[in-house]
Amino acid sequence: MNLKDKLRAVGGGAAPGRREQTEQTERDCCHLAVFRPAADFPGAYELRRETLRMMSELELPEDLDPRRILYLDTETTGLGGSGTVAFLVGMGYLTDRGFEVHQFLMRDYPEEPYLLRHVAAGLRRFDALCTFNGRSFDVPLLESRFLMNRMDRSCLDLPHLDLLHLSRRLWKLRLGRCNLGRLEAVILGRPRQDDLPGSEVPQRYFTYLKTGQMSLLDDILKHNAKDIMSLCTLLNHMADLYLHPEKIRFSEDAYSMGRALEKVRLPERARACYRLASRGRMGDRASEALASSYRRAGDREEAARIWREMIVSRRGGVLPYVELAKHEEHVRKDPRAALEWTERALIQLAEPGLREETAVQELKKELQYRRQRLKGKLKESAPEGATKEQ
DSSP: OOHHHHTTSSOTTSOTTOOOOOHHHHHHOEEEEEEEEGGGSTTGGGOOHHHHHHHHOOOOOTTOOGGGEEEEEEEESSSSSTTOOEEEEEEEEEOSSEEEEEEEEOSSGGGHHHHHHHHHHHHTTOSEEEESSIIIIIHHHHHHHHHHTTOOOGGGOSOEEEHHHHHHHHHHHHHSOOOHHHHHHHTSSOOOSSOOOGGGHHHHHHHHHHHOOGGGGHHHHHHHHHHHHHHHHHHHHHHHHHHOGGGOOOHHHHHHHHHHHHHTTOHHHHHHHHHHHTTTTTHHHHHHHHHHHHHHTTOHHHHHHHHHHHHHTTOSTTHHHHHHHHIIIIISOOHHHHHHHHHHHHHHHTOTTSOOOHHHHHHHHHHHHHHHHHHHHHHHHSOTTSOOOO
16 A cells, blocks of 8 residues: 555554544545554553653653553654644554554645644643653744644643653763763664654655655655653653662663763662672772762761772772761761871872873862861860870
8 A cells, every 4th residue: 555545544453443534634634544553662651650750750640651641743844943744743652452652744834723623632642741852842833833724732731751751861971972872772672673753854845845756655664653652661661670670781871871861860779780780890889879878868887887998899989088087086086086087188289190281289278177177176176295296
């Protein structure tokens, strides 16, 4: 079946019972559908509100069902501005049998109100929205198009899981760029083959408008459907890692997850991630973060234990010495021990491998001042006639 045939009926890959298309829908705008079996989305039906809250801290319905999460992606005539229009809106969701993608295509500009009507009707059926960069692009664009067409935009007021931001929290430290194609290839292990680059989509649509060649839209529809199915796969993969951080292979990712969990005030889970990360290349930073987490929670003795452990394993450079100096002075009220750690910190800073950078010089001045102050404390507290420490 070619695209021209598809434009007259729901696509051949649609789920049973959804192949018919009403005459009214045919007049309004083009509706196509794609179906994939549940086996293609492992774990998707077990996704729970508590996991999503752990990942995003969103306010979600208490009885959230994964079938009531809408995965949305748009294809547009540009990257923003008053003239940009979403000519294709794809919406995917889980059903009892599998995953359905419904695509609404604007075959020409006069069909935009009808496309938006179908989008609004679809959005109102769901409890949460999932996109990739939708907070910054898709949703603001749809809002502006609803307003331009004098239509109610309240259908967009759903709790919004933006996977771009969630992915950056978890993988940016290791990957740098976190676009969807890179995540599919590196994180999901599913690099796309023969996919239309997103940058070519607007021109392909404009050429279709000029020529009427419907075959030009085939690659756009496939690209959009793949994006939407990837959203579901990526969200559930991410949720599985949050529930089972021991599955994380890279210390950078474990450390990043720990930072993300601290942001949503789950310190115990964050510490478990820091411990995992401390075994790899992020050992120094993970141990520092672990000690800082205990210190913020008021467990200063556990923090001190970690700093001592870092020194024994030669991790963290001068930092654990400085922190132990502070701990001995302000927590244990032992200026003599604080002075000892301060002097050991100064010895670390004198190592020839350290460059004379501004930060190093500032820290050295701070430690020298601390040493003089601690010596003054010890002198004042020494009994008369006792030998003063030099």
